[in-house]
Amino acid sequence: MLSERRLQVLRAIVQDYVGTEEPVGSKALTERHNLGVSPATVRNDMAVLEDEGFIAQPHTSAGRIPTDKGYRLFVDKLAGVKPMTAPERRAIQNFLDGAVDLDDVVARTVRLLAQLTRQVAVVQYPSLTRSTVRHVELLSLAPARVMLVLITDTGRVEQRMVDCPAPFGEASLADLRARLNSRIAGRRFADVPQLVEDLPEGFDVEDRGTVSTVLSTLLETLVEENEERLMIGGTANLTRFGHDFPLTIRPVLEALEEQVVLLKLLGEAGDSGMTVRIGHENAYEGLNSTSVVSVGYGSGGEAVAKLGVVGPTRMDYPGTMGAVRAVARYVGQILAES
């Protein structure tokens, strides 16, 4: 186990490196933080920290920089979450309050997060699986063509075109609409399949084909759209990444374009509380030099989706975590109100 002072040294190294982006040496450390010991002592501590794998030197006779393992320790043990100041909190609330619909809420959240953390923000749309059906609407567009519109309690709307095997009268449509809604309105998406299982049986034989088609499209929508969507922003902040540009930034941009990758990334993060994935802890290779800070958010006590930021491993963890947490909290409030 590392002594208290060695932990302090590590903390100091992380803080300085995050600030200056330059390898930090023993002398500079003792000057900026009053550790009460001489550079020589710090050097000894650094040697130990390096042996243990918490820090490394880019080349002989350069200062030390934290390793992923070093950041891990820093996040777990040495750093708290820096709370937002009151004015910041007010600003967040004001900014989010202006949103008019779900898209707008998500868009504003992305902007806000990117601005607060000066990093790349990722916000997942509230998931369908955990949300409930508010209403299902069926519209007849042509004799054998129906549009299915699904409205969720989070304000999300999905629509699908259904080509019916046989013409379907207005009366039957109204009937189906009524029965469908009485069964599934207010219910969770996950429960829908079994709730509608025997629905076709109540209809005339000639309509059953169409009813089944509509239902299977509905179920498809639930599953397909479960491939959740997300929105990203603040990519311009990538330019602050480092000096060895193209190489670092390219894979990150590529990862950000692949929603699948990002969704997996968020999915792997723990369900409750804030998750910080540092460098190589990220399964996706392109993000091996980045850290991902994410947290769930939701209208009630339960998380319906996640949001977070992607930044260089060399980031201000306490500040970033504070911002992410605060934004998640306020977004949850906004969703609960609407």
Add this chain to the structure above:
Amino acid sequence: MLSERRLQVLRAIVQDYVGTEEPVGSKALTERHNLGVSPATVRNDMAVLEDEGFIAQPHTSAGRIPTDKGYRLFVDKLAGVKPMTAPERRAIQNFLDGAVDLDDVVARTVRLLAQLTRQVAVVQYPSLTRSTVRHVELLSLAPARVMLVLITDTGRVEQRMVDCPAPFGEASLADLRARLNSRIAGRRFADVPQLVEDLPEGFDVEDRGTVSTVLSTLLETLVEENEERLMIGGTANLTRFGHDFPLTIRPVLEALEEQVVLLKLLGEAGDSGMTVRIGHENAYEGLNSTSVVSVGYGSGGEAVAKLGVVGPTRMDYPGTMGAVRAVARYVGQILAES
């Protein structure tokens, strides 16, 4: 007026520079293109081209690179549009054919464009102004709460919550729904306001307030959502921009985040045919070192939105223009089918 050979020299300079990214000199030119004259002659021609502002040298005794004006001339007079090959066209069609809804069409188009041109792709969602109403649906969510769903002929769906001044019965709602649709279904958005102007008059006094509220929300939707949306992709291609990275790439990323900027950019482009804006021709400063190639697309003969790519001024114009044109054409077809 420039002689035929001088134009050829300019064309050769543009082609070589686009290929190599390096200033091109007289000797290299005569070697790669058989102009039938000596380097010395080419030098004279280059001096003239430089006087006229078509090319420039980064520093004395370096080769020449085209100026914005040079690219302009190249695009207008010297280069055609390179048509896609048959396999490419098939690939485009196959890829777009798999789309399931409007979002998917747009998403696929963005990917495709980015991949074909290896640049940043921008696709605007089909505009509401020029499209027509397919159906308006009204759902009663609570006694005094109505959800308005608007479906366009391009498959776009917009929804709005309406808080009514007074409770509104199901019968009245059905009545309104029927009257509304009979008036505006199939009509252009621009015509809707006057078509519904006197609609409240046909209702009972106690319902008129609600009807007006619903109508004004509908009109708002038309206007508000006219702030068109767009999707971008291929930002990873920005890493191929140039060597002087952060400075070049940053403003571009910023511009891409500002949908307003992009929409204005597309909006300024000519309505018919392909538009190429080169370097400083772009009003937005951050894009002064980029070129934007855009074109309208639509389901019928008429353009309902635009798509295009953003890339370095040093781009393969014929190839890019060919790809943009081909994609626009196929997207139009897909929209027409659905």
Add this chain to the structure above:
DNA sequence: CCTTGGCACTCTGTCCGTCCGAGTGCCAGC
């Protein structure tokens, strides 16, 4: 009048050697 080969000139990028400073590891002494 246009083209051409020749020539002197001007830059830039690169290579190389030198030097300085920051930082280290180790050791002896407190």
Add this chain to the structure above:
DNA sequence: GCTGGCACTCGGACGGACAGAGTGCCAAGG
């Protein structure tokens, strides 16, 4: 266990020399 001292290493900056690419200009030739 801390500290000061010391020798060592290495990377980055500086500067001069050099090669190469490219130019502009000029005089000669078609």
